[in-house]
Amino acid sequence: MRSLLLERHLKIVVLICLVSLTAGCGEQDASVTVTLEISGISDQADREQVQEKLKGMTDGNSHSMRSNYSGNQMSITLSPVTDVDAFAQKIDFGNVTDVSDRTVKVDFVP
Numbered sequence: 001m002r003s004l005l006l007e008r009h010l011k012i013v014v015l016i017c018l019v020s021l022t023a024g025c026g027e028q029d030a031s032v033t034v035t036l037e038i039s040g041i042s043d044q045a046d047r048e049q050v051q052e053k054l055k056g057m058t059d060g061n062s063h064s065m066r067s068n069y070s071g072n073q074m075s076i077t078l079s080p081v082t083d084v085d086a087f088a089q090k091i092d093f094g095n096v097t098d099v100s101d102r103t104v105k106v107d108f109v110p
Contacts, residue, residue, distance in 0.1 A: 028064050032080035034087060034102050038094065041108035042072040050093050050108070054078055057090055074108075 036054075041047055047069060055063055059080045067076040081087045081102075088096050088104045098105040 028066075028077060028079045030102075032059070032082055033064075034078050034081040034084055034104060036074075036076040036078065036104050036106060038074040038076070038106045038108050040072050040094070041069070041074050043110075046108065046110060047074055050074070051076070053093060057081075057087060 038050065041050065047067075051065065051067060054065065054076065058078060059082050064079045065076060067074060069075070084099060084102055084104065088099045091104070091106060094106040094108040096104060096106055
């Protein structure tokens with residue numbers, strides 16, 4: 001009986017831990033999220049290189065990134081980025097063509 005209670009208790013503890021770890025998972029705070037719209041980037045190796053570079057351009061030690069692409073267009077949402085203008089000035093993988101609100105448009109240059 002005692003081992004059965006211990007087993008149930010352990011399952012509940014594990015479940016609580018899993019719920020707390022996944023709470024808010026995948027959500028990005030819009031106030032510190034920037035969207036990059038990159039044109040002229042069709043090579044997979046180039047896309048991966050840009051993503052690696054962006055990881056080091058966020059504020060703090062951790063980041064959240066989502067990306068998708070079609071043809072030579074790539075869209076990335078990245079956080080946390082508090083100062084969009086300062087972030088855009090750090091971009092060295094292309095020419096920044098527009099910064100509007102929290103969206104940065106870039107023409108990729110290999």
